[in-house]
Amino acid sequence: TISGEHGLDSNGVYNGTSELQLERMNVYFNEASSNKYVPRAVLVDLEPGTMDAVRAGPFGQLFRPDNFVFGQS
Numbered sequence: 001t002i003s004g005e006h007g008l009d010s011n012g013v014y015n016g017t018s019e020l021q022l023e024r025m026n027v028y029f030n031e032a033s034s035n036k037y038v039p040r041a042v043l044v045d046l047e048p049g050t051m052d053a054v055r056a057g058p059f060g061q062l063f064r065p066d067n068f069v070f071g072q073s
Helices: 019-023 048-056
Strands: 029-033 036-039 043-045 068-070
Touching (some): 043 048, 048 068
Antiparallel strands (some): 029 036
């Protein structure tokens, strides 16, 4: 995964061992606090169930809650 390539665990904490991993971190992630990163992403779907599945998955805590957008057309 991209998070693994950059040395991030499933909580967004940097545990890497190389400066190379940090070099382009800001392309995919924003630093939320010291050594904790969140994806630069907005997740959009018509069904809230899909978002619940992402939240319940191994990387669910990595995303900011306000980056989940769902609704019906």
